[in-house]
Amino acid sequence: MSADSSSINTAHRTQSSPAIENAIDRSAPTFTAAIEKDETTYFDTNPPPPELEEFSRIAEEFVNLHCSHQRRVVLVTSGGTTVPLENQTVRFIDNFSAGTRGATSAEYFLEAGYAVIFLHRQFSLLPYSRHYSHSTNCFLDFLAEAPTDGSSRNTIVARDEYAAEMISVLRKYKHAKREKLLLLLPFTTITSYLFLLRELAMKMRPLGGKSLFYLAAAVSDFFVPRERMAEHKIQSGEFAEKDGEMEFVNPAGPGSGKKLIIDLDPVPKFLKRLVESWAPDSMIVSFKLETDPKLLIKKCKMALRRYSHHLVIGNLLQTRKYEVVFVDQESTHWLRLPQDTEEKTNSVGKFAGRHDPEIEALIVPEVVRRHGALIWHVVAATRSS
Numbered sequence: 426m427s428a429d430s431s432s433i434n435t436a437h438r439t440q441s442s443p444a445i446e447n448a449i450d451r452s453a454p455t456f457t458a459a460i461e462k463d464e465t466t467y468f469d470t471n472p473p474p475p476e477l478e479e480f481s482r483i484a485e486e487f488v489n490l491h492c493s494h495q496r497r498v499v500l501v502t503s504g505g506t507t508v509p510l511e512n513q514t515v516r517f518i519d520n521f522s523a524g525t526r527g528a529t530s531a532e533y534f535l536e537a538g539y540a541v542i543f544l545h546r547q548f549s550l551l552p553y554s555r556h557y558s559h560s561t562n563c564f565l566d567f568l569a570e571a572p573t574d575g576s577s578r579n580t581i582v583a584r585d586e587y588a589a590e591m592i593s594v595l596r597k598y599k600h601a602k603r604e605k606l607l608l609l610l611p612f613t614t615i616t617s618y619l620f621l622l623r624e625l626a627m628k629m630r631p632l633g634g635k636s637l638f639y640l641a642a643a644v645s646d647f648f649v650p651r652e653r654m655a656e657h658k659i660q661s662g663e664f665a666e667k668d669g670e671m672e673f674v675n676p677a678g679p680g681s682g683k684k685l686i687i688d689l690d691p692v693p694k695f696l697k698r699l700v701e702s703w704a705p706d707s708m709i710v711s712f713k714l715e716t717d718p719k720l721l722i723k724k725c726k727m728a729l730r731r732y733s734h735h736l737v738i739g740n741l742l743q744t745r746k747y748e749v750v751f752v753d754q755e756s757t758h759w760l761r762l763p764q765d766t767e768e769k770t771n772s773v774g775k776f777a778g779r780h781d782p783e784i785e786a787l788i789v790p791e792v793v794r795r796h797g798a799l800i801w802h803v804v805a806a807t808r809s810s
C-alpha cells in the first residue's frame with residue numbers, strides 16, 4: 426500500500442501555528458504562469474528523484490485497477506515541500522504545513538468512494554494514523570496493559586474510553602488497505618514534488634474526467650537551482666591548513682561582518698501546465714493560503730484567472746481549521762464550522778461520532794458534489810454532440 430511503508434508510523438510534526446508576524450512574506454512580486462519552455466528548462470536542469478520510476482509504475486497499477494472498477498480517483502497533495510541549500514543536504518528551507526488538511530481530506534474522499542493517491546511530505550500526517558501520531562496525542566496514551574489472566578503473557582489493549590473511536594478508525598484503515606484504495610507516495614523537496622506531480626498526472630490520464638486533483642500541499646515559491654547549489658555542507662567560515670592542522674582563518678561570528686546570503690529563483694508556476702497539458706480532462710482544485718484577510722479572495726480570483734482551473738479554496742493561516750472560501754468562475758462561498766454545540770448537533774449528522782468537528786467534513790462533500798456535476802455535464806455534452 427505504501428511505497429515507503431516506513432513512513433506510516435513515524436510521523437513527526439512541525440509547528441503548525443506560527444506567529445502571524447513571522448509567517449509568510451507576501452510582499453515578493455508575483456510571477457507569471459509557467460509556459461512549455463519553463464517546463465522543459467526546469468525538468469532538464471534539475472535532477473529527478475531516484476524513486477520516480479518506481480512510483481510511476483506503482484501509480485500506473487493503481488490507476489489501472491481503479492479504472493477497471495470505474496472508480497473516481499483523487500490525487501491529494503499534502504504537507505510542505507523543502508528547498509535544499511546543499512546538494513548533499515544538511516540544511517534546507519521548510520514551511521509550517523503539518524499535512525492536516527491533506528490527511529484529513531483523504532479520509533473523507535475514501536468515505537465518499539474515491540480511491541486516493543496521497544502525495545505527501547515524508548513524515549507529515551497520514552490518513553488514519555494521524556489520529557494517533559501527533560506528538561501531543563501520543564499513541565501510547567491510548568493503550569493500557571490488560572489485566573493478567575493468570576498466565577505470564579502480557580497483553581496490551583486500547584483504553585476503554587478510546588476503544589469505540591479507535592475501532593472505527595481501524596476498520597476504515599483496514600478496509601482501505603484491503604481494497605487497495607489508498608496509495609501513499611512521499612516526497613521531500615520541491616523538485617521531487619514537481620517531478621512526481623507531473624508523472625502522476627500523466628499516469629492518471631486514462632481516468633479522464635473521473636480524476637480529481639486536490640492540491641493542498643504548501644508548495645515552495647522559491648528554490649536554489651541545481652547549478653548554484655553548493656555540493657557540500659556550507660561552512661561557517663574560511664579555513665586553511667597550517668602545520669598539518671585545519672584552522673579557521675576568518676571565522677564567522679557576531680561582528681565579523683560574515684553573512685550567509687541565499688539567492689533564490691522563483692519556482693515556475695506549474696499549475697497552468699497541469700491544467701492545460703498534464704491533466705486537461707481532470708477537475709483541478711487548488712488551495713490558496715494567505716495571512717491578510719483583505720487579500721484572500723482577490724488572490725483566489727487572480728489564481729483562477731491565471732490558471733483557468735475549476736476551483737480555488739482559500740484559507741487564512743489563522744482560521745484555516747474553521748473556515749474556508751470556495752471561489753469559482755461564478756461565485757464566492759464560505760464554508761464554516763458550526764460555532765456552538767446546538768449548531769453542531771443540528772448539522773445533519775456530518776460530524777456524527779467525531780470528537781472534534783473537522784472543516785474537511787464540509788469541504789470534501791462539496792468538492793465531490795462539484796466533481797459529480799462536472800462529470801455529468803461532460804457526459805451530457807458528449808451525448809448531445
Ligand code: PMT
Pocket residue numbers: 441504521522523524525526527640641642643644645646692693694695696697710711712713714740745
Ligand atoms: O497542512 P496544514 O497545516 O493543514 O495546512 C494546510 C494548508 C494551509 C497548507 C492548505 O490548506 C493550503 O492552503 N495549501 C496551499 C498553500 C500554498 O502553497 O499556497 P500558494 O499560494 O503558494 O499556492 C497556491 C497554488 O499554486 C497551489 O495550489 C500550488 O499547487 C500552486 N503552485 C504553487 C507554487 C508553484 N511553484 N507552482 C504552483 O503551481
